[in-house]
Amino acid sequence: MKAIVQERFGPPDILELVDTDRPEISADQVSVRVRAAALNPYDWHMLRGDPYVARLMGGVGLTRPKCRVAGIDVAGQVESVGADVRGLRPGDEVLGFCHGSFAEYARTTADLLVPKPAGLTFEQAAAVPMAAVTALRGIRTVGRVRAGQRVLVNGAAGGVGTFAVQIAVALDAEVTGVCSTANVDLVRSLGAAHIVDRTREDFTEGRERYDVILDNVGNHPLTRLRRALTPTGTLVANGGGSPGRAFGAVGSMLRVIAVNGFVGQQLRTILPSAPAGPTREDLLAVTALIEAGRLTPVIGRTYTLADTAEGVRHLERGHARGKAVITVP
Structure with missing residues (x-):
């Protein structure tokens, strides 16, 4: 599969589009065919490994990135589910949190995914989670x-x-x-x-x-x-x-x-909104507002997977309008 990887901490230029193996899932995990992923300040902090104190807090990695494949927000379709997963099946359209979402396939746990509102495109859905x-x-x-x-x-x-x-x-x-x-x-x-x-x-x-x-x-x-x-x-x-x-x-x-x-x-x-913070109830609450017509994602720019580094540079410059989203065909 195609994926955006980082082998070390640094500026957006270190991001590479490569062919790599699909992530394997355990009994409690879900494989997602990624259709879109959103960019967040979280991503550039993971990319650069800063603030440095965050490396000591365990979520980033001390001397090299903890997660080789970048990205956290995801929207797509369930590809496969582990033996212990209930309530999701292949083909379900979902959004949520998924380490390694800047790729064609990513894995996560079922509690970090919720059904995608039918009225949203995958690009809009990816803009929602974080x-x-x-x-x-x-x-x-x-x-x-x-x-x-x-x-x-x-x-x-x-x-x-x-x-x-x-x-x-x-x-x-x-x-x-x-x-x-x-x-x-x-x-x-x-x-x-x-x-x-x-x-x-x-x-x-x-x-x-x-x-x-x-x-x-x-x-x-x-x-x-x-x-x-x-x-x-x-x-x-x-x-x-x-x-x-x-x-x-x-x-x-x-x-x-x-x-x-x-x-x-x-x-x-507000503590950093990595998956350790938000809950499934949070995700369901925002999708309920979307389905009620009270909440609409605003997308400022879209990028292809190959242009992810440019998307991160845009975000780092500040004053981004709405969300920047990566499309994954």
């Missing part, structure tokens, strides 16, 4: 958004942001989206009641105060983010930092956790 689950956790689980609350999403036009705006709207919150001029119409179309054009104004310097802020960007100091919250408001920090830093987003999150115990506001973080 970004939509992260948005769900940030808005509903961690942020605990309720009807009538004022919610601000920083980075509203990105992969997580586009889902977060829609989820907050579905919860009947009054949503403000922060984005660039080029994305104002997109964010408004997702249901945001108010737009802050980040190229013209800084939401942390305004008079508005928000009950919940989901920060997907990390481009403001914690003190200024707190200034934009109500006295009892909740900040949900989702990342920040950049490739190549020793601590990256981990350092930003540790600062949030350290300050939380000394202030009246609630300062929270």
Whole structure:
């Protein structure tokens, strides 16, 4: 099969399209014929092996990549199932988490897959798992958004942001989206009641105060983010930092956790959305919103499997619109 592999840590140029063996499955695993896979910041962190502290945490690999084949988000068809798998059979169309999804075939466990909503293409379905689950956790689980609350999403036009705006709207919150001029119409179309054009104004310097802020960007100091919250408001920090830093987003999150115990506001973080975090219930919750017409994936760019490295470079440059998706014929 064709697959994108990385033999060492480094920039996108080290990614290679090669012929390799199909992954074998154990009794509790599922083989998926990949039709599309999505790109995430998670992928470039796995590619570069940063932040360096993440190597010590066990998920990346210490001196070389833990996973030779890249990719985590998947949409496709079940190819085969292990002897102990129930509820899935060959031919089922699914989406979910699958290590090694930048390939024609990948393997995972049944609990990390859910049925693909019939109204979605494979490309749209691949855009869902990590970004939509992260948005769900940030808005509903961690942020605990309720009807009538004022919610601000920083980075509203990105992969997580586009889902977060829609989820907050579905919860009947009054949503403000922060984005660039080029994305104002997109964010408004997702249901945001108010737009802050980040190229013209800084939401942390305004008079508005928000009950919940989901920060997907990390481009403001914690003190200024707190200034934009109500006295009892909740900040949900989702990342920040950049490739190549020793601590990256981990350092930003540790600062949030350290300050939380000394202030009246609630300062929270979202743990990295690798398969150890999200649950099948999370995936089912976002697909239920999709089937109800409350959630629609936004795809900014698509790439072929051979062009995966260019897709990662695009993501690393920042300010991506919606999701970038790899198509696998």
